[in-house]
Amino acid sequence: MSNIEIAFAMLGLMLLLIYTGMHVAVALTLLSFIGVWLIRGDAAIASNLLAQAASDSIASHIFGVVPLFVLMGFLVAIADIGRDSFEVANQIFRRLKGGLGIATVAANAVFAAITGISIASAAVFTRVAVPEMLRFGYKPRFAVGVVAGSSVLGMLIPPSLLMILYGFLSEQSVGSLFLAGVIPGILLAVAYSAYIVTASFLAPDYVGGQRDAEFGAPPLSLGAIVARIFPIAGLILLVLGGIYGGWFTATDGGAVGALGALIIALWRRKLTWAKLWQVLVETGHVTVAVSFLIIAANIFTRMLAMSGMPQYLVQVMATAEFGFYGFLTVYVLLILLLGTIIDSSSIMLIVLPLMLPVASSFGVDLIWFGVITVVAVEIGLLTPPFGLSVYVTKSTLNDPSISLGDIFSGTMPFALIMLLVLLILIIFPKLSLMFI
Amino acid sequence: MGENDLDINKTKGESPAVPGGYGKPQPMGFHRFTGVLNAIGSLWIIALMILINSDIIGREFFGAPVRGVTELISLSIVGIVFLQLAHTLWVGRFTRAEVLIGRLLQRGACAGYLLLSFFHFIGAALLAVIFYASLPLFLQALDIGEYVGAAGDFTVPTWPVRFIVLLGSACTSLTFLFLALNNIRQAFRGRR
Numbered sequence: 001m002s003n004i005e006i007a008f009a010m011l012g013l014m015l016l017l018i019y020t021g022m023h024v025a026v027a028l029t030l031l032s033f034i035g036v037w038l039i040r041g042d043a044a045i046a047s048n049l050l051a052q053a054a055s056d057s058i059a060s061h062i063f064g065v066v067p068l069f070v071l072m073g074f075l076v077a078i079a080d081i082g083r084d085s086f087e088v089a090n091q092i093f094r095r096l097k098g099g100l101g102i103a104t105v106a107a108n109a110v111f112a113a114i115t116g117i118s119i120a121s122a123a124v125f126t127r128v129a130v131p132e133m134l135r136f137g138y139k140p141r142f143a144v145g146v147v148a149g150s151s152v153l154g155m156l157i158p159p160s161l162l163m164i165l166y167g168f169l170s171e172q173s174v175g176s177l178f179l180a181g182v183i184p185g186i187l188l189a190v191a192y193s194a195y196i197v198t199a200s201f202l203a204p205d206y207v208g209g210q211r212d213a214e215f216g217a218p219p220l221s222l223g224a225i226v227a228r229i230f231p232i233a234g235l236i237l238l239v240l241g242g243i244y245g246g247w248f249t250a251t252d253g254g255a256v257g258a259l260g261a262l263i264i265a266l267w268r269r270k271l272t273w274a275k276l277w278q279v280l281v282e283t284g285h286v287t288v289a290v291s292f293l294i295i296a297a298n299i300f301t302r303m304l305a306m307s308g309m310p311q312y313l314v315q316v317m318a319t320a321e322f323g324f325y326g327f328l329t330v331y332v333l334l335i336l337l338l339g340t341i342i343d344s345s346s347i348m349l350i351v352l353p354l355m356l357p358v359a360s361s362f363g364v365d366l367i368w369f370g371v372i373t374v375v376a377v378e379i380g381l382l383t384p385p386f387g388l389s390v391y392v393t394k395s396t397l398n399d400p401s402i403s404l405g406d407i408f409s410g411t412m413p414f415a416l417i418m419l420l421v422l423l424i425l426i427i428f429p430k431l432s433l434m435f436i
Numbered sequence: 437m438g439e440n441d442l443d444i445n446k447t448k449g450e451s452p453a454v455p456g457g458y459g460k461p462q463p464m465g466f467h468r469f470t471g472v473l474n475a476i477g478s479l480w481i482i483a484l485m486i487l488i489n490s491d492i493i494g495r496e497f498f499g500a501p502v503r504g505v506t507e508l509i510s511l512s513i514v515g516i517v518f519l520q521l522a523h524t525l526w527v528g529r530f531t532r533a534e535v536l537i538g539r540l541l542q543r544g545a546c547a548g549y550l551l552l553s554f555f556h557f558i559g560a561a562l563l564a565v566i567f568y569a570s571l572p573l574f575l576q577a578l579d580i581g582e583y584v585g586a587a588g589d590f591t592v593p594t595w596p597v598r599f600i601v602l603l604g605s606a607c608t609s610l611t612f613l614f615l616a617l618n619n620i621r622q623a624f625r626g627r628r
Binding site for chain 2: 019026063
């Protein structure tokens with residue numbers, strides 16, 4: 001077998017093992033190990049590669065951002081900052097038809113600016129927004145659809161764990177990637193809101209809900225609004241302002257944000273020792289799951305490089321005159337397909353080592369390519385059978401009358417809108433690169 | 437994102453159950469030992485946060501940065517991950533696709549548990565490989581006094597972290613092994 005055939009065989013086996021339920025990181029490591037062994041004909045080289053990658057591939061200052069931004073995300077979830085943004089947004093949109101739905105989207109967009117994990121958004125807004133929408137007569141299917149659908153904003157608007165991951169893999173600046181996600185994030189939020197308004201006029205039976213204002217809680221006083229906006233605005237200013245003001249690195253930003261969120265949570269007496277501990281353990285587990293994947297992807301990348309497969313693919317693409325858009329179509333379809341079975345970070349770590357060399361051979365802007373990748377990957381959060389945001393919504397909801405199928409069908413329009421926005425972002429790269 | 441993150445405001449026991457025999461007591465209370473390692477890792481994250489913040493405050497307001505923060509962060513992240521690796525596996529938080537195996541396990545099918553046990557054995561073997569191949573790295577670091585940082589300014593020895601890598605991979609390998617053995621038991625116990 002030639003080296004390239006070996007690499008193809010490993011790739012095929014890997015997809016099979018992942019599909020049957022082997023841990024993604026284990027599958028990547030195993031097949032890279034076997035691949036290197038076959039290519040070099042020496043098990044010692046393969047095992048040394050594993051050991052080197054295990055301790056070296058994450059030993060870098062920049063990896064500090066992972067635990068810190070995850071910690072910040074969990075702390076702001078506990079500090080009730082999500083509820084605040086929802087209440088303020090509701091105040092603004094209460095007179096509109098479908099106002100509660102738009103408020104959920106808007107609050108999610110703002111909350112996304114202080115959290116980098118979609119799952120935190122899905123959990124927080126399931127608890128805050130769904131009961132409120134049901135109380136005002138929205139149809140359960142629509143209500144959970146809005147929450148699960150808009151949770152993807154968490155990973156698009158900076159800070160974003162997926163952008164950080166992409167930055168590691170493509171050696172692009174995390175700061176630039178964060179900036180590139182701003183306009184696409186806002187665009188997606190606006191598209192969602194437009195859908196909600198349209199649907200509440202055209203299909204009132206599907207949406208449900210009355211003029212929210214007639215029933216809603218009494219309007220908030222100015223002081224109450226300020227008290228709700230202050231913490232979230234302060235955090236955004238501190239973290240993103242600090243990073244782009246050139247005061248500190250992304251890692252520093254994570255540490256400052258985590259401390260800020262900790263102080264807010266303590267000040268509001270939302271944090272007991274037990275809860276703080278739970279947050280820390282959770283943070284550790286997420287960090288480890290992601291880091292183990294990064295280690296595995298690093299090993300996988302080295303195996304692919306040894307096999308010469310990326311260069312081979314670049315050549316094939318060049319001679320087939322496939323063109324960049326042909327490649328991009330295949331790439332996006334591949335991501336969407338993988339998105340139906342595995343989670344976002346795994347998709348990026350499997351696909352990018354192979355596809356990044358090809359993409360850069362076309363000479364495209366890798367920051368823009370990152371935005372495209374993140375949006376495409378995030379559609380997978382909403383598609384059955386494995387849509388993580390939908391699962392989180394379901395398990396947080398804890399209401400047997402709303403089935404997983406209900407949530408998936410309620411979320412489907414949002415997944416389609418994402419696809420539409422993805423197309424727009426592909427056609428107009430400027431939208432992502434405006435601030436770079 | 438690497439993100440089976442569950443939701444933290446929820447009470448215990450409500451978390452989305454991962455089928456496959458995770459979170460069960462292990463022989464000789466081994467899960468308690470990995471739990472302690474996990475706790476040390478959690479405290480380390482907080483320490484990292486405090487360290488970076490003191491560096492920022494020091495350099496922005498007093499013109500006195502904390503020495504060696506960059507080196508400490510890069511070593512810390514390896515330390516944290518390997519301290520928590522085994523426990524993360526034990527609670528069932530390693531990422532995997534549930535499409536096929538989740539269905540098999542929910543049905544309580546014998547085949548599902550056997551497949552899972554096979555996967556766990558593979559994991560045990562791989563982590564054992566990483567352990568054996570990391571051993572020389574640790575011994576060498578100890579031997580030559582390997583450090584990171586700039587000599588004369590600030591240096592940190594690398595052997596403690598290399599030791600944690602060994603400890604972490606050994607514990608994770610054992611955890612994989614115990615899970616695999618438990619899966620075999622589950623497979624032949626019939627329906628749970």
